[in-house]
Structure formats: structure tokens, C-alpha cells
Amino acid sequence: MTTRTMARLTRIATQHTQWCAQDHTCGIDTHRARPVVTARGSGRAVMTRTRAADVEYAEVVIRIPLHRNGNTARGQLATLLRLLGELLDAVIVRPHVLTGRGERFAIGRRAA
Ligand SMILES: [Zn+2]
Incomplete structure (x- = not known):
């Protein structure tokens, strides 16, 4: 019986998208657009369109005092x-x- 003590993580490189930043913010299989910021007073929200493998989603970071x-x-x-x-x-x-x-x-x- 063999046991594996470490998971093997392999990621397949994917091409940049038409909307991603195509710079250091992209990873091997993750692509990110330039963040969009909206602010009200001292609060703000930053949204980034992201694609990881074949799934697209929005990353949102909100800072609210x-x-x-x-x-x-x-x-x-x-x-x-x-x-x-x-x-x-x-x-x-x-x-x-x-x-x-x-x-x-x-x-x-x-x-x-
Ligand atoms: Zn990219």
C-alpha cells in the first residue's frame, strides 16, 4: 500500500482574456481586470473581474468605517x-x- 503525504497541485496555464490586465496581477490560471473603485465618504468598494480556470466571478473588497x-x-x-x-x-x-x-x-x- 502506498500513501501520499503531499498533495500534487498542478495548474494548467490559460491565455489572457480580452478584459484582463495582462500584467503581473494575472497568474498562471487566474486573470484579473483592472480594479474599479467606488467611494462614499470615507468608505469604499473595490471590484475586480476575475477568471480562475473556467470560472468568472467578481471579487469585491469593501471598507466601511x-x-x-x-x-x-x-x-x-x-x-x-x-x-x-x-x-x-x-x-x-x-x-x-x-x-x-x-x-x-x-x-x-x-x-x-
Ligand atoms: Zn490575464
Whole structure:
């Protein structure tokens, strides 16, 4: 009986995509676009389109200053968790909302 004490990790190199940065931020099998930043006050969110092997996803890092008061900070965290759930619902569970067939909030009409 043979036992393997170390996992063998092999990664197959993949080609750069049309949207990736094509620089040191890309790895052998992971490609990243240039990050996009949005900010409100002293908070900010950084989103990076990423492809690892054959899976594409968005990496999001959010930095949110919390209030010094513990109860207020806990309220902020609860609000954050609720809104992150709603964000995931809107982007993953109900992506048709984002394809232009849903309500167009900016003009208050439905798309054809
Ligand atoms: Zn790349």
C-alpha cells in the first residue's frame, strides 16, 4: 500500500482574456481586470473581474468605517449583512433584473 503525504497541485496555464490586465496581477490560471473603485465618504468598494480556470466571478473588497459606539456599529453590521444578501439576490438569484427587461428605475418604465 502506498500513501501520499503531499498533495500534487498542478495548474494548467490559460491565455489572457480580452478584459484582463495582462500584467503581473494575472497568474498562471487566474486573470484579473483592472480594479474599479467606488467611494462614499470615507468608505469604499473595490471590484475586480476575475477568471480562475473556467470560472468568472467578481471579487469585491469593501471598507466601511464603523461608528465608535458599539450598538451603532452592530446596527451598521446588521444593515450591511442584510444589504449584502439583497445584493447577492439581485446579482445572482435574479440576474434578469439587470438585463434590461425589468423596471428601468431611472425613467420609471419597463423595458420592451
Ligand atoms: Zn490575464
